[in-house]
Amino acid sequence: MTGRMSISRRELIVGGLVVAFAGSARARAATADATGPSALGGFVRISRDGRISLVMPSVEMGQGIYTAEAALLAEELDVRLDQIEAIAAAPDASLYAQPLFKTQMTGGSTSIRGFWTPLREAGAAARSMLVAAAAQTWGVHPDECSTKDGTILHSSTGRVLGYGDVAESAATLPIPEDPKLKLPGEFKIIGKSQRRIDTPSKVNGSAVYGIDVAVDGMKIAAVVISPVDGGKLKSVDETDARKIPGVIDVLHIDDAVAVVGEHYWAARAGIEALNVDWDLGPNAKLTTASIRAEVAKAADDGTPLNALERGDVEARLKSAAKRLTAEYELPFLAHATMEPINTTVHIRPDGCDIWVGTQTPVVAQKHAARITGLPLDKVTLHNHLIGGGFGRRLQADTIEQAVRFAKQVPYPLKIIWMREQDIRHDRFRPCYLDRLAAGLDEQGRLSVWTHRTTSGTVRRYFDEDGWPEGKLDKDAVDGAWDSPYAFPAIRVDWIRHDPPVKLNWWRGVGPTHNVFVVESFLDELAHAAGQDPIAYRRALLDANPRAMAVLNKVADAAGWNRPLQPRSGRGVSLHQNFGTYAAVVVEVAVALSGEISLGKIVAAVDCGIQVNPDIIRAQIEGGVLFGLSAALFNGITFSDGRVEQGNFNDYRQLRINETPPIEVHLLESSEKPGGLGEVGTVSAAPALGNAIFAATGVRVRRLPIDRSLLSKRENS
């Protein structure tokens, strides 16, 4: 994919017009109101007074993308990161579509992979136009000019112009067809651990997340939602709620009630005082046991869709010296971002404003237009910093709800969900059931591998027409069909079974599930063959030098062969997803009670060209721990149609006192940059499960890890 296909060149630069952004923080949360046509788009905006604003096509939710995308633009524009202000892109897929998705969406570790070339080209084009404008002013050839830190120099005469001085005339020049990009050796910003541009405001409380938005005349609402998904409001007695001082309104939609207050606490008190009767609908009897039984039935009877078939699978299974089978099971997961769900909406007869942090601004805008009946261009979405995404804010269900409530009132309405609602009314990572078989030859070498996944499809919640029966959803098999290994024969297939639970992507997407299964089962095979798990993997990696290199690096750095105490163990995982290669070793100690203590974690990563090594390390550190937290503690379960977990007491997360040291090794590479946000999370659970096997001899085939399976009486 070239940048030219994905970016309209007319929009690369809009210069010369004074763009007024509220405030002076370098990284603004909101697309602050800009005046003039320059507000309409583009990636580079330079005002007459020399202020440089770079428009961020991806949303900042902690992954450091503002710093990384600004680095791509700034590198070629030839400005320093401390000279620029990053602003969130408005919803406009024609300008800001993620080239890999062809829609404006932040997720799947695609941002740098998709924008690597387009953003550098945008910066280079803008620079070239600014130089041309200065050269015109001086009556010299552009080749005689150079740029540095936002200025243009004519070295033979010592003349200097700032970018702001020529922005207006630059904007009238033709946009270069093929702006020359720097060679990697010329990079001044890319490849260095530049300071993050979004963090200064995050350490002094001044960063503005969606939940912090304050609009004149705004009221704040708390909601109560049908406790069972699919249920409907039957009746509500709001007499007591309306008596509470500070309560302004009680609003209804078909599956929820909002109490509006002068402040959130009045609204909360109003919610407590409501007496609501629900028609719980078709899912009222849903339990985790019933869901699991249905999944198992589908796995037995469903029609598999083939994702990959290579080699003579059946013959090899028959002739194998040793045959192994295993069944793995993964739970529904909530995202549990630190910032609870919230949206602020103001609907007027002639327009609608939405203040929110979303990974899919265009979808949110479209929903609002549909619900309000307003034309799309009358719906303004002000995107904000996000207090943790992990996939939750890919879906706009919560924004739809807010618009449906806000439609009923003339004032701006902010809706904040309680933590319990954030968890119980999440759209969940699917549950999965995986059945695997493998054949080994006389020497224990892998001869054949089959992997069948049964799960729902997340895609049906993203594609407007759902997802057709009989069509493979690649997400369900990602990480399974494209493992790093040269299996002599392999079959990967998927049985679709959509559970009566709404689904969403979750950090690591398809590979978080499949790599756990693949890497755990491969570990089983290594032990069955009586071989070291790393040596066993190496034998399958001759044709994959990048995977081999990260595996070797992690083995070395983790001291793979160093002896450990009894009931301690090391486990490894390896994968190649999102254009990145990652190997992780986790050390654990398992008490006789079954309690698990994490030991040292070591990661080795080859993500191609490193845009910002420190942010890469941070993503791997956090990503691995995020995955371990889920594997250790998390599974969403249902009883009487209700989600049983609700807050951090019963949907608990890893805490600092449970966090071991973590070491990240980055391998130098000149390959194109890979994705990072998902990578560590994908590595985590299999490395942990394999370490637990090494420590206890118990194979973890179901998540979250059941400690009772790991306990051992002292005298046994």
Add this chain to the structure above:
Amino acid sequence: MISLNINGRDFAVQAPDDMPLLWVLRDLLNLKGTKFGCGIAQCGACTVHVDGRPVRSCMLPAASIGSRKVTTIEAIGQTESGRRIQQAWLELEVVQCGYCQSGQIMSAAALIERNPAPDDAEIDAAMAGNICRCATYARIRAAIKSASRR
């Protein structure tokens, strides 16, 4: 009326007796740096100082504070400990999404205020009430040590 001293200034607010300090700060005084995370004192995102001690403002009725002095993230940089923690947070690039970090910084500043050189166990004990879903814990530990050495 509830009288409160916040960040060295006196305020009088009209609020129900059970209204937690968190919502008084956020919705009545427009001090939005203190965050709502869980509402049940499980995550620490709402941590503020009351007379220098870290407390979870989501469950603390504002009416119960009396004359004690409240400090929030907006003013913690004016204390020596707070300034050093904020600086270390930036130098070690602790922050990712940042939503929990107001609370983390308030807990950390209180820690080094009373214990100028905490070890790992003391850091863990003081910080275990603050959840970070981006899991920036290793850097939090390193940054507290860095700040305490200054």
